[in-house]
Amino acid sequence: MRLLLFFSGNHSKLARAEVLSLLGGSVEHESAHLMVVDGSIDFRRLALTRFVGEVLAECDVSHLGTITPMSFKSFAVKVTRVLGAGADRDEVIRVVASRVRGKVDLKHPSAIIHVFVEGSHAFVTRELFEFRAKELACRRPQARPFFSPTSLQPQLARALINLSGAGREVLDPFCGTGGILLEACSLGLRATGVELDARVFEGCNENLWFFGCDASVFNEDFLDWRGGRFEAIVTDLPYGKSTALFGKALEDLYAKSFAKMREHSSKAVIVSNKDVSQLLACAGWRVRDVFPVYVHKTMTRFIHVCCV
Ligand SMILES: C[S@@+](CC[C@H](N)C(=O)[O-])C[C@H]1O[C@@H](n2cnc3c(N)ncnc32)[C@H](O)[C@@H]1O
Numbered sequence: 091m092r093l094l095l096f097f098s099g100n101h102s103k104l105a106r107a108e109v110l111s112l113l114g115g116s117v118e119h120e121s122a123h124l125m126v127v128d129g130s131i132d133f134r135r136l137a138l139t140r141f142v143g144e145v146l147a148e149c150d151v152s153h154l155g156t157i158t159p160m161s162f163k164s165f166a167v168k169v170t171r172v173l174g175a176g177a178d179r180d181e182v183i184r185v186v187a188s189r190v191r192g193k194v195d196l197k198h199p200s201a202i203i204h205v206f207v208e209g210s211h212a213f214v215t216r217e218l219f220e221f222r223a224k225e226l227a228c229r230r231p232q233a234r235p236f237f238s239p240t241s242l243q244p245q246l247a248r249a250l251i252n253l254s255g256a257g258r259e260v261l262d263p264f265c266g267t268g269g270i271l272l273e274a275c276s277l278g279l280r281a282t283g284v285e286l287d288a289r290v291f292e293g294c295n296e297n298l299w300f301f302g303c304d305a306s307v308f309n310e311d312f313l314d315w316r317g318g319r320f321e322a323i324v325t326d327l328p329y330g331k332s333t334a335l336f337g338k339a340l341e342d343l344y345a346k347s348f349a350k351m352r353e354h355s356s357k358a359v360i361v362s363n364k365d366v367s368q369l370l371a372c373a374g375w376r377v378r379d380v381f382p383v384y385v386h387k388t389m390t391r392f393i394h395v396c397c398v
Contacts, residue, residue: 165187186203241266349374380392
């Protein structure tokens with residue numbers, strides 16, 4: 091099936107990488123905010139894609155009046171002009187609607203026909219998925235019984251899991267209050283976490299219980315932990331600012347934990363507040379991608395996508 095994916099403005103590079111890690115198929119067209127692919131993707135997992143639609147037709151905007159007629163019980167037409175494309179929105183709606191047989195229903199249509207205009211090119215799609223921030227926001231740090239200001243937002247946590255390509259299970263060796271574990275559970279993955287701080291460990295269990303997440307969490311030092319192998323590791327490292335290091339030197343903790351992570355998986359997505367590619371490479375990881383994500387003036391997160 092040909093699918094059009096439309097990304098949110100802020101993280102379009104990350105969004106593109108998220109799609110590529112879940113896509114079974116090939117990319118046919120790509121621009122800053124759009125991607126057209128031929129294949130299949132479990133789009134309900136996506137965290138950074140705003141819209142997914144099946145491509146029904148594509149042509150120059152001036153030829154929209156000649157697209158093959160379509161038939162639906164009821165329909166609504168929407169238009170998105172990408173990067174300020176100049177097409178007249180009302181005219182596009184009028185012309186496309188004239189090619190559809192069925193009742194116009196703007197409230198509960200059986201098909202939403204969404205036209206994306208990029209330059210003078212139009213993609214006519216049928217909506218399959220629209221990202222609803224609310225569905226993830228219910229698990230945001232402020233909505234959890236045990237709050238930590240350093241926990242990742244659900245949208246980013248979910249994107250990290252997707253970047254790892256995990257389909258069955260993840261390990262978070264520095265799981266804190268459980269932000270990554272919660273998203274893994276919500277995607278139906280088995281989640282395992284390790285957390286050294288006893289108070290944070292209790293809080294993590296409280297959060298997991300509150301959201302009905304059946305994850306296994308260990309109150310141990312990851313460096314001494316004797317767990318098994320996992321499909322992927324997804325973790326947000328302690329930065330040594332507001333998260334504790336328990337007397338360890340940061341570089342030493344990173345070097346030892348990167349080496350230990352290799353015992354547990356051959357795929358990892360690792361977040362830090364600086365680029366730690368060199369240290370990862372020294373521990374035998376191949377760093378496939380590094381994505382900086384600006385948080386605020388004094389904090390940029392770096393997402394490292396690694397394999398062995
Ligand atoms: C950045 S926080 C993780 C935040 C987490 N993603 C969340 O949702 O709360 C890093 C965590 O690693 C824990 N930590 C530090 N050293 C550790 C170690 N050696 N083994 C296991 N956990 C450790 C800290 O207590 C902290 O909770």
